[in-house]
Amino acid sequence: MYKYIFGPVSSRRFGLSLGIDLSPEQKSCNFDCLYCELKPAKVTDSIANPPKAEDVLEEVEKALKEYPDVDVITITANGEPTLYPFLDTLTEGLNRLKGDKKLLILSNASTIVDPRIQEILRKIDIVKLSLDCATPACFKKIDRPLKSVHIEDVIQGLIAFRQKFTHALILEILVVQGINDKKEEMEALKNVLDQVKPDRVDLGTIDRPPAYDVKGVSTEKLKALSHYLGNHNISIMHKEKPQKRVDFSKEEILATILRRPQSASDVAYLFSDKARENLEALLHEGKVVEENIAGVLFYTLPENQHKRKK
Numbered sequence: 226m227y228k229y230i231f232g233p234v235s236s237r238r239f240g241l242s243l244g245i246d247l248s249p250e251q252k253s254c255n256f257d258c259l260y261c262e263l264k265p266a267k268v269t270d271s272i273a274n275p276p277k278a279e280d281v282l283e284e285v286e287k288a289l290k291e292y293p294d295v296d297v298i299t300i301t302a303n304g305e306p307t308l309y310p311f312l313d314t315l316t317e318g319l320n321r322l323k324g325d326k327k328l329l330i331l332s333n334a335s336t337i338v339d340p341r342i343q344e345i346l347r348k349i350d351i352v353k354l355s356l357d358c359a360t361p362a363c364f365k366k367i368d369r370p371l372k373s374v375h376i377e378d379v380i381q382g383l384i385a386f387r388q389k390f391t392h393a394l395i396l397e398i399l400v401v402q403g404i405n406d407k408k409e410e411m412e413a414l415k416n417v418l419d420q421v422k423p424d425r426v427d428l429g430t431i432d433r434p435p436a437y438d439v440k441g442v443s444t445e446k447l448k449a450l451s452h453y454l455g456n457h458n459i460s461i462m463h464k465e466k467p468q469k470r471v472d473f474s475k476e477e478i479l480a481t482i483l484r485r486p487q488s489a490s491d492v493a494y495l496f497s498d499k500a501r502e503n504l505e506a507l508l509h510e511g512k513v514v515e516e517n518i519a520g521v522l523f524y525t526l527p528e529n530q531h532k533r534k535k
């Protein structure tokens with residue numbers, strides 16, 4: 226029986242993941258997001274009774290022997306993992322233990338402006354940070370942070386971090402009905418995405434019962450909102466089955482991919498059999514290429530892939 230380890234759980238976006246919970250006794254978070262799946266708790270900037278890094282590492286070592294097939298080791302907390310005071314020691318220890326697994330952290334980005342946190346996160350293979358809104362009013366409404374956390378600092382921190390960070394950076398936008406499901410909010414986010422240039426953007430909505438009385442949006446709405454975010458690698462959460470799959474011609478596929486790389490899940494959601502044949506032909510001709518970004522397969526133009534590799 227483990228105290229700090231959970232899973233493995235199968236995740237659509239990262240593969241088989243072994244989770245580490247750095248705050249197993251209580252929720253410890255500096256946000257109180259409307260969509261949080263955890264029971265609401267007082268916002269805090271620390272983890273009470275944090276476990277010793279050595280104790281967590283001992284469990285990870287044991288769990289890796291028990292579950293040798295996991296793809297990623299995911300650092301989370303019952304709240305915000307960058308509040309964990311021994312994160313640096315833990316990260317270094319996990320890097321020694323991980324072998325061929327990838328190390329992933331899921332953070333709300335509240336501390337990314339802190340150069341010390343940036344240095345620690347640089348040692349992690351995949352850093353996934355939340356960014357639900359780029360305007361102060363929307364940020365406060367959805368994420369309900371501690372007073373000391375300002376979206377302007379988060380954005381500056383993201384830009385500074387990206388300049389140093391060479392591994393996979395993923396930003397996650399979670400859409401809540403009636404709050405950030407608007408053109409203006411998406412355009413403000415696009416402005417940040419254009420500066421940060423994340424490797425991938427995960428665009429999702431509420432999937433499981435949230436702590437508060439808020440609702441998610443439909444897959445169609447997510448797709449419509451994604452058009453305001455520019456041609457980043459956007460992985461859209463597909464909750465429902467499509468109404469109708471489309472017979473895209475080769476030209477239409479190229480025009481769609483030019484606007485925004487399509488994920489394998491977009492293709493499964495929207496492309497008819499004929500459209501998939503056309504996509505296969507474009508791959509064969511080298512006009513479209515596949516790119517795996519931190520576990521999600523995208524179809525993109527060769528020039529975009531090369532641009533990213535520079």
Ligand code: SF4
Nearest residue numbers: 254256258261304333
């Ligand atoms: S940042 Fe995560 S843990 Fe914290 S309140 Fe928001 S959803 Fe919950």
